[in-house]
Amino acid sequence: MKFSSVCLALFAATSADAFRPLSASPRRAATVLQQSSSTEERALSKKEERLRMMKSPQFYRQGFKEVREGVEKSMEEQFKGEIVQQLRESNYIMERDGVKVYLAKDFGFCWGVERSIALAYEAVEHYPGKTVHITNELIHNPEVNEKLEDMNVQFIEKLDDGKKNFDTVKEGDVVILPAFGASFEEMDRFDKMNVEVVDTTCPWVSKVWNSVDKHQKAGMTSVIHGKYAHEETVATTSFCEDYICVKDMKEAEMLSNYILNGGDKEAFMKHFEKGVSKGFDPDVMLKKIGLANQTTMYKKETRAIGQLLQKTMMKKFGPAEIKNHYMEFDTICDATQERQDAVVELVDIAKADGLDFILVVGGWDSSNTAHLLEIPHHAGIRSFHIDRAECIGADNTITHRTVTGEIVTEKFIEDLSKDVVMGVTSGASTPDKAVQDSLSSIFLLKKINGENK
Numbered sequence: 001m002k003f004s005s006v007c008l009a010l011f012a013a014t015s016a017d018a019f020r021p022l023s024a025s026p027r028r029a030a031t032v033l034q035q036s037s038s039t040e041e042r043a044l045s046k047k048e049e050r051l052r053m054m055k056s057p058q059f060y061r062q063g064f065k066e067v068r069e070g071v072e073k074s075m076e077e078q079f080k081g082e083i084v085q086q087l088r089e090s091n092y093i094m095e096r097d098g099v100k101v102y103l104a105k106d107f108g109f110c111w112g113v114e115r116s117i118a119l120a121y122e123a124v125e126h127y128p129g130k131t132v133h134i135t136n137e138l139i140h141n142p143e144v145n146e147k148l149e150d151m152n153v154q155f156i157e158k159l160d161d162g163k164k165n166f167d168t169v170k171e172g173d174v175v176i177l178p179a180f181g182a183s184f185e186e187m188d189r190f191d192k193m194n195v196e197v198v199d200t201t202c203p204w205v206s207k208v209w210n211s212v213d214k215h216q217k218a219g220m221t222s223v224i225h226g227k228y229a230h231e232e233t234v235a236t237t238s239f240c241e242d243y244i245c246v247k248d249m250k251e252a253e254m255l256s257n258y259i260l261n262g263g264d265k266e267a268f269m270k271h272f273e274k275g276v277s278k279g280f281d282p283d284v285m286l287k288k289i290g291l292a293n294q295t296t297m298y299k300k301e302t303r304a305i306g307q308l309l310q311k312t313m314m315k316k317f318g319p320a321e322i323k324n325h326y327m328e329f330d331t332i333c334d335a336t337q338e339r340q341d342a343v344v345e346l347v348d349i350a351k352a353d354g355l356d357f358i359l360v361v362g363g364w365d366s367s368n369t370a371h372l373l374e375i376p377h378h379a380g381i382r383s384f385h386i387d388r389a390e391c392i393g394a395d396n397t398i399t400h401r402t403v404t405g406e407i408v409t410e411k412f413i414e415d416l417s418k419d420v421v422m423g424v425t426s427g428a429s430t431p432d433k434a435v436q437d438s439l440s441s442i443f444l445l446k447k448i449n450g451e452n453k
């Protein structure tokens, strides 16, 4: 686990591509006016404005080298898991205390999360005397956020109406932007204040922002496959002009149906009211659409939605016109795909060898972890999403989050007198330590039961 130079090099290459300025002039409303070389004033697009903010001497994206070594050591100590390492070294299979464990081949921290944590920790070390704030959870993992609280990082308060209380941020303070980014409005606010900004946004997220900018330049409305209230989608929509969010195939079908057949506009808008841009008019704004996504959605669903929307626009405008009416980029990040593919493998093992259950470890708010659960759930395999080892009770209960988002407690291992065969994986924001602690709890539960027999 290292925030290594390889990671930095990859980041540099990705970010350079993601933020390459585009030459065409913006289509619609823009934020600021700029003096062009011909002395005519022209508006900057949101992307150009974002690039301008990022060039500020008070905006940091590369971390702080002088504290890097210490931060790497402390991350190793906090997050590594010896049992997980042993599993890796033994071809992802282990037997202990009557429990056989299959570990998914890809699991746990992705490089974007490691990079984000490293940047945040480095910021705290680099500014020892300053008040350091963060606009949101850094990543969706309770233990990592608790560590930041222990380091005295101030989480900007969320108010009941969904807005945030920025009054605590004062001149000279430091503000960390989390892995899933910050909205255009937040970036603009900090740009206008005398604060140091440490941006830990994952470059994969910036890549999506780049896609929606391309939609705007082509005069298209962005259709975002994502949850409208998720922090990443909130940030992405803030970089759009016209947009509509669809959370799943059912909503994509509603959209497709409206494009093809029209219908009850009021009912359509009522359904999507929280996930559309201001002044959205489905009769005007669905003639040209581009697909983007929250980086951590279920990949198969994003692909299926893309195919549906492409077919819809072909049917509506004819195959020869499709390029003028539909645009799509693959912006599901590799880490998400790899972790989902590895769970599919676990499901295959479960079907062939009979796993008693699959355990998915990760924050309950973590979208990518929740999608990992959907794979075994839809395959009919007993599966549990827990956010920490303490969810496994000594009384053989498990408190877990279901695919519908409920938190329930139920009996865990069905027959403790028999050997257990299980699969385990973890989300991209989950430290190995959380997996290790969960496995240790299961080994102990089984061992104690065996001794009591």
Ligand code: SF4
Binding pocket: 110, 111, 112, 113, 179, 202, 203, 204, 205, 295, 296, 333, 334, 335, 336, 368, 428
């Ligand atoms: S899951 Fe993907 S988008 Fe999210 S932080 Fe990791 S690499 Fe970045």
